[in-house]
Amino acid sequence: MNVATDTPACSAFVEQPGPVWRRAVLKVGSSLLAADGGGLTPRFALGLAQFVSANLALGREVVIVSSGAVAAGRAVLPKLADSGAPMAARQALAALGQAQLIGLWQRFFDRPVAQVLLTHDDLRNRRRYLNARATLTELLRLGTLPVVNENDTVSVDELKLGDNDNLAAIVAALIDAEVLFIATDIDGLYSANPRIDPAAQPIGSVAAITPDLLALAGGSGSSVGTGGMRTKLDAAAKAAAAGIETVLFNGTSPAALRALAHGQLLGTRIRTGQTRLAARKYWLRHVPAVAGAAIVVDAGAARAIGGKGASLLPGGIVGADGEFARGDMVEIVCRDDGTQHVARGISQYSAGDIRRIARRHTRDIDATLGYNYGENVVHRDDMVTL
Known part of the structure; x- marks a missing residue:
């Protein structure tokens, strides 16, 4: 099998749910x-924005992960636009172009567009991961439209790799999305390159990303973009591991956008074999906890967590063992009737903070600590019972 990175003049894909x-x-x-001459164009962005607006009007929530800052910067300082520019110059172009990129998206919406710049390090560090998710x-709760991009001014490796496809998959998991839409300038996956093989067949549905499929994926098909089909399949694999489906579609095609607006798809749907909740609970169960770290709770809190699936509040906490930071994975134990391992989860507060707010009401957190990361010490979505 081959994976095409070029699109035929007329798509052979048929509509599917x-x-x-x-x-x-x-x-x-x-x-x-x-x-074509540098800078940004609304030519295809307008159709994508209309797709987003239609779904926002239905009460859905969308986060856009948008490339294009470096391309926009090239129009601001054309002298730095040659392909052999040093990394520092490309980082400067990203800084110049990011404002242009946000301005492009803002012109299409009557709600505020929020700029969020992330690196993969922001999402690998547990504390910064929690901060990014909270933001x-x-x-989304405030009704804004977040537009996320890699912080290309500082993330050298990501700028080289053009890894916004994988960043989008990570953001999808970060916000508990149900689906990752990847808009590109191709129609989807084919059994061979349709430009050179007339027998090439469109692949409308993929049950799983296999090593053979990844090995056959091509590189970038554009002089502007830096990601190819391989990074899109890598992203789809990451999304599937989190229980999130991926949709590949042609963002230059009015027909593809019309289909999506009506709940149909002209493109490739990459499915997942598990739910988002099951994927997250599996991760929570197996990610290493901080050695010797535990939150000690009373019997009432243990019953609420184990029997009712409740979050852990300060009032049910007796104390904390060991030292850990906000965002660390810790055990939750009860010692009222001997040591019982109740659950494990991601703590929203450090060990020192927990010792200070233990047995207190949630309304007292601010007064006790001088800050507040929320009423839940461990949220039920960040916890798995044992």
């Missing part, structure tokens, strides 16, 4: 936003 979703991430590549969740 699209995924059902409440919250989604839409990844838009540079090839859809960059003008994006709050932005």
